[in-house]
Amino acid sequence: MADDTTAEDLPASTDSFTDPSAGSFTDGYVGDPAVRDEWDGRYSEHHRLWSGQPNGALVAETADLAPGRALDVGCGEGADAIWLARAGWDVTALEVSGVALARAAAHARDAGADVRWVHAGLAEAALPPASFDLVSAQYPALLRTPDAAAEHALLAAVAPGGVLLLVHHAGMDEHHAERQDGGFDPADYVWPSMVAALLGDDWRVEVDEERPRVVPEGGAGAHHTDDVVLRARRLR
Known part of the structure; x- marks a missing residue:
């Protein structure tokens, strides 16, 4: 992430704000170790988990936005963060998996994109409040909690006048009673x-609709054909 954050803006502990040239994102992780380990395992099973292309809804919904400070929640292997940075945004990219972040940082170096990488869970990251002109969460795996910590963290990060863009697979939040994919329960996660x-x-x-998904070639999740897109602007 390249941004205008000053020392005063950052939380007291900045260990999770990681130099992308460091090569390791395990030390300084802020969040649930079990969640980190689960996602590290998933990424380690694949040389590349995602397509490497920016998500179609992100490209479409930011076309009319002037670049500013952006937060990419659940950045994975970095395709969205890199695309935003190359489009002129100052990008902070947040991810629980150190394996994914190492790949994202390498891809950013190859692309000449300047991104600040944060190895943390969203609720635990202690990001500067009301600081981002765009908060983008594309198909995030945010666990539900009784206090709606992840939901409130998304909203709190958006600056006055800024936009929250939350995109997820359509229909998933309706399957609360069934476990899928070897134990994945949609009822455990945050939906738009x-x-x-x-x-x-x-x-x-500004947008709250279901629409056909622009499906990139390759990568996990290509079987999902429709998105739910929520775009909301913070007025004050």
Whole structure:
């Protein structure tokens, strides 16, 4: 991530803000170790898990936005963060998997993109509040908690006048009673409808719809054909 963050803006402990040239993202991780280990395992099973292309909804929904400070939540192997950086955004990219972040940093170096990488869970990252003109969460695996910590963290990160863009696979939040894919339970995760329910008078919903997904070639998740897209602007 390249941004205008000053020392005063950062949380007291910045160990999770990692130099992308360091090569290791395990030390300084802030979050649930079990979640980190689970995702490290998933990434380690594949030479490349995702397509390497930016998500179509991100490209479409940022076309009319002036570049500013962006937060990419769950950046994976870095395709969205790199695309945003090359489009002129100052990008912070957040990810629980150190394996994914090492790949993302390498891809960014190859692309000549300047990104600050944060090895942390969203709720634990202690990001500067109300600091991002764009908070993008593309198909994030955010665990639900009784206090809606992840949902509130997404909203809190958006600056006045900024945009929250949350995209997920359509229909997944309706399968609360069944476990899929070897133990994955959609009821355990945050979906756009849950975030939309928290929006108050200080937000304006600009897009809240289901649409056909622009599916990149290759990568996991290509079998999902429709997206739910929530785009909301913080008014104050």
